[in-house]
Amino acid sequence: MALTPVFDPPYYAVIFTTTQTEALDGYAETAERMEDLAKQQPGYLGIDSARSGVGITVSYWRTIDDIQAWKRNVEHTEAREQGRKQWYASYTLRVAKVEYNYAFGMP
Amino acid sequence: MALTPVFDPPYYAVIFTTTQTEALDGYAETAERMEDLAKQQPGYLGIDSARSGVGITVSYWRTIDDIQAWKRNVEHTEAREQGRKQWYASYTLRVAKVEYNYAFGMP
Numbered sequence: 001m002a003l004t005p006v007f008d009p010p011y012y013a014v015i016f017t018t019t020q021t022e023a024l025d026g027y028a029e030t031a032e033r034m035e036d037l038a039k040q041q042p043g044y045l046g047i048d049s050a051r052s053g054v055g056i057t058v059s060y061w062r063t064i065d066d067i068q069a070w071k072r073n074v075e076h077t078e079a080r081e082q083g084r085k086q087w088y089a090s091y092t093l094r095v096a097k098v099e100y101n102y103a104f105g106m107p
Numbered sequence: 108m109a110l111t112p113v114f115d116p117p118y119y120a121v122i123f124t125t126t127q128t129e130a131l132d133g134y135a136e137t138a139e140r141m142e143d144l145a146k147q148q149p150g151y152l153g154i155d156s157a158r159s160g161v162g163i164t165v166s167y168w169r170t171i172d173d174i175q176a177w178k179r180n181v182e183h184t185e186a187r188e189q190g191r192k193q194w195y196a197s198y199t200l201r202v203a204k205v206e207y208n209y210a211f212g213m214p
Contacts, residue, residue, distance in 0.1 A: 001160040003124050006199050013203050017110050017155050048124050050157035053108040090212035092113050096120050096203035105197035
């Protein structure tokens with residue numbers, strides 16, 4: 001699996017951390033669709049995800065405006081509503097400005 | 108499993124994303140020790156980790172100075188050297204300032 005490469009700062013990270021319910025019908029399809037859709041948005045730079053106990057998804061964006069525009073996407077808004085109703089027991093979301101970064105062993 | 112709660116911004120996130128080798132002797136013990144040691148450092152706020160394919164660990168700190176001081180910790184420096192020599196095929200590390208955050212279903 002490939003990691004999202006680093007970029008010249010500043011750029012933005014959305015750190016989305018979750019715990020799930022057991023009612024995961026439809027979750028995997030929606031998560032995959034949201035990832036595909038995010039990749040088509042202006043300012044999208046990359047996404048990394050892992051889940052073991054908790055889930056962590058970090059997506060990277062050029063500007064805060066790009067993040068806000070993606071938040072307003074209708075299909076994304078519906079997916080978030082379904083997430084709160086059904087799939088997520090809890091979550092935190094943080095928007096953070098990357099000030100510096102470095103990489104090891106990346107292509 | 109409990110998520111790290113949100114805090115009043117600004118504060119800082121260290122987003123550490125990894126792929127591993129197959130030479131994981133000693134990794135689990137060191138990872139656990141580093142988490143215990145991080146918790147004792149000034150400015151430490153919390154940590155969330157998940158691994159599935161890639162690993163993502165996000166630790167939260169009050170200031171950049173707190174992050175830099177933890178980076179200079181001798182035992183932590185030795186662990187990072189071992190990580191590059193043995194456990195990690197690749198990694199990225201980003202230091203980012205949390206500008207806003209929100210939570211759902213948190214205690």
